[in-house]
Amino acid sequence: MVANEAELRGLMRAGLRGDAAAYRVLLSRLSANLRAYYKGRLSRIGRSATEAEDLTQEALMAIHARRHTYDPTAPLLPWVHAIARYKLIDHLRHTHASMLDLPIENAEDIIAHDDNVSAESAYDLKKLLDNLPTKMRRAIELTKLEGLSVAEAASQCNMSESDVKISVHRGLKALGAAITRKKALL
Amino acid sequence: MRTDDLIELLSTNVEPVDHRPTVRNIRMAIVAGILAALTIVLSVLGPRGDLTSLGNFIPAIFKVAATAIILIPASIYLIKLSHPGGEHKTPVILVLFPFIAVIVLAVLSLASTPSSHWQGVILSDAWLECVISIPLIAIVPFAVITWTVRQMAPTDLARTGAFVGLVAGCISAIGYAFHCVDDSVPFIALWYGGTIALCTFAGWRLGPKILRW
Numbered sequence: 001m002v003a004n005e006a007e008l009r010g011l012m013r014a015g016l017r018g019d020a021a022a023y024r025v026l027l028s029r030l031s032a033n034l035r036a037y038y039k040g041r042l043s044r045i046g047r048s049a050t051e052a053e054d055l056t057q058e059a060l061m062a063i064h065a066r067r068h069t070y071d072p073t074a075p076l077l078p079w080v081h082a083i084a085r086y087k088l089i090d091h092l093r094h095t096h097a098s099m100l101d102l103p104i105e106n107a108e109d110i111i112a113h114d115d116n117v118s119a120e121s122a123y124d125l126k127k128l129l130d131n132l133p134t135k136m137r138r139a140i141e142l143t144k145l146e147g148l149s150v151a152e153a154a155s156q157c158n159m160s161e162s163d164v165k166i167s168v169h170r171g172l173k174a175l176g177a178a179i180t181r182k183k184a185l186l
Numbered sequence: 187m188r189t190d191d192l193i194e195l196l197s198t199n200v201e202p203v204d205h206r207p208t209v210r211n212i213r214m215a216i217v218a219g220i221l222a223a224l225t226i227v228l229s230v231l232g233p234r235g236d237l238t239s240l241g242n243f244i245p246a247i248f249k250v251a252a253t254a255i256i257l258i259p260a261s262i263y264l265i266k267l268s269h270p271g272g273e274h275k276t277p278v279i280l281v282l283f284p285f286i287a288v289i290v291l292a293v294l295s296l297a298s299t300p301s302s303h304w305q306g307v308i309l310s311d312a313w314l315e316c317v318i319s320i321p322l323i324a325i326v327p328f329a330v331i332t333w334t335v336r337q338m339a340p341t342d343l344a345r346t347g348a349f350v351g352l353v354a355g356c357i358s359a360i361g362y363a364f365h366c367v368d369d370s371v372p373f374i375a376l377w378y379g380g381t382i383a384l385c386t387f388a389g390w391r392l393g394p395k396i397l398r399w
Contacts, residue, residue: 068207083271
């Protein structure tokens with residue numbers, strides 16, 4: 001468990017410095033932990049695997065959009081666990097669940113199990129992207145889906161590099177927020 | 187959407203980020219709130235006119251200091267609470283100590299006052315103005331701090347909301363102290379303490395709605 005914390009924290013720190021490979025490993029490791037965590041909690045109240053996958057993706061988006069709130073000198077798992085649990089409680093509250101009083105948990109619960117059997121979530125990336133302002137959508141498509149560098153993307157859509165970076169950042173945040181908003185209307 | 191696709195999306199061309207500005211932003215929001223409260227009090231209500239003599243200056247400073255010793259620990263806790271998981275690091279009880287200290291002082295002060303004067307000490311002229319002004323002025327710092335704290339992703343919204351309310355209430359009371367001419371300790375304990383507690387309660391109730399992210 002301790003080794004796991006140290007290893008994941010190392011990946012997170014590298015990711016915060018802009019190491020994409022380390023960051024990808026971190027997210028995929030965390031996604032297996034998150035999936036197991038959500039499946040375990042949701043199956044007890046008879047919810048589907050798709051719902052667990054939705055939450056896994058929401059938590060990943062939240063971890064990404066809020067990664068600036070992680071203090072690299074502090075343990076990583078309590079931070080991840082707090083976000084995972086927050087998203088679970090928020091989800092249950094907005095889908096009329098009666099199980100609002102989740103049992104007290106330890107931060108280690110978040111890495112208690114792995115689950116690599118991923119299903120598809122109910123979210124449609126294309127539809128989510130289509131609802132973004134054009135500038136944000138283009139910036140995400142070019143740098144994140146087509147894998148162009150920020151400089152290449154900037155010259156292709158006549159924006160400055162910092163403009164591209166800001167659009168990507170805001171766009172990803174808006175994707176997460178769009179899901180959160182939709183839930184509030186349920 | 188497949189989770190692997192999302193991971194690919196998030197990690198491609200990932201930008202380096204710095205965590206330091208987040209704490210600075212909350213500090214700046216608190217300072218901005220203090221400046222806003224002072225501006226409102228001095229321009230709308232006006233400063234107290236008797237600050238020319240030292241005898242009046244000391245009680246005015248006392249009021250500001252009494253509120254500041256609540257504000258400072260509350261601000262430190264708010265900064266911790268604003269981060270995901272911060273609620274596990276904040277024993278709320280420590281923030282109650284300054285409150286209790288002011289109440290003890292008030293009781294001691296009342297005990298040394300003849301009971302026939304109690305009404306004058308507690309219900310002096312300005313109590314109604316105080317009760318209305320402090321929560322109203324608190325709205326501005328409350329809004330500024332709420333907006334900043336939301337960016338930080340707090341995970342215990344009710345408790346974080348309560349601390350936003352507490353900090354905003356203290357800021358407002360500090361501003362109001364520059365207008366208010368009532369200096370008796372029981373007055374401060376009851377009406378300043380009461381309105382700050384009211385702001386805390388409001389923040390606690392509003393937190394889950396307005397801090398959601």
